[in-house]
Amino acid sequence: NAPNNLHLIMSTRHDPKLSLARIRTTGNVLEIRSEELKFFPSEALEFFELCEQNTLDSEEVIAINKRTEGWAAGLQMALISLNHHPDPSVFVKQFSASNRYIMDYLIEEVWCHQNQMIQSFLMQTSFLERLNAPLCEWLTGIPDCQSILETLERANLFLISLDQDRKWYRYHHLFADLLQKRLQ
Numbered sequence: 001n002a003p004n005n006l007h008l009i010m011s012t013r014h015d016p017k018l019s020l021a022r023i024r025t026t027g028n029v030l031e032i033r034s035e036e037l038k039f040f041p042s043e044a045l046e047f048f049e050l051c052e053q054n055t056l057d058s059e060e061v062i063a064i065n066k067r068t069e070g071w072a073a074g075l076q077m078a079l080i081s082l083n084h085h086p087d088p089s090v091f092v093k094q095f096s097a098s099n100r101y102i103m104d105y106l107i108e109e110v111w112c113h114q115n116q117m118i119q120s121f122l123m124q125t126s127f128l129e130r131l132n133a134p135l136c137e138w139l140t141g142i143p144d145c146q147s148i149l150e151t152l153e154r155a156n157l158f159l160i161s162l163d164q165d166r167k168w169y170r171y172h173h174l175f176a177d178l179l180q181k182r183l184q
Contacts, residue, residue: 015154034156038070051079060092067095069172077101097177106178110157121148126179132168 002008010016023029039047044065048054056064068074081099085091097103111119124140125131133146142148149169152159158175162168171179 034071037072039065039072039075040070041065044070044075047075048079054079055082055088056092060088063092064095068174071172071174073105074102074174077105097174098181102174103178103181106158106175110175111178111182114157117142118148118152121145122179123183126171126176126183128170130162130168130170 020029020031024031041062045058045061048056048061054061064078065075068078077099078095081095081101082088082091097106111122114122121136121140121142125136128135128139131149133144133149136145136149137143146166149159150166153161153166153169158172159169160172162170170176
């Protein structure tokens with residue numbers, strides 16, 4: 001029974017406990033998701049150009065943007081890390097989830113907030129380039145992996161849907177790197 005001039009703005013990492021499907025049908029919702037927040041290569045170049053400490057050329061910035069998949073926080077952490085590295089070219093070639101700033105962020109903000117079952121699922125599926133429920137069930141022995149995958153996707157847990165049917169997924173490259181390093 002809200003008045004027509006009411007505008008509600010919510011910002012969250014997880015889908016709110018609202019009937020989003022119903023709200024979407026009314027056309028009264030604007031969702032801005034990770035796909036819309038990604039930096040395009042041109043935006044990453046502009047971002048790095050605005051930073052005085054940037055010593056990378058455009059090809060190196062584009063390589064970092066590709067590695068972070070346009071993730072804004074990843075680009076920021078790359079800039080911070082770059083200040084502590086003597087050779088920018090080597091830094092770009094070696095940039096991965098083993099970077100201490102990326103690793104700390106993913107462990108503190110993502111990994112530590114998962115229960116033991118989800119952590120186990122993530123570890124056991126970390127080496128897959130593409131995953132779906134039947135493959136995950138076979139690999140982990142956990143039933144109803146489709147539910148787990150959908151929950152991880154809704155939680156924006158660095159799981160990317162590869163189709164509209166929510167059948168195939170993949171992990172963000174840096175998150176997959178982190179999981180594989182923890183598995184080792």
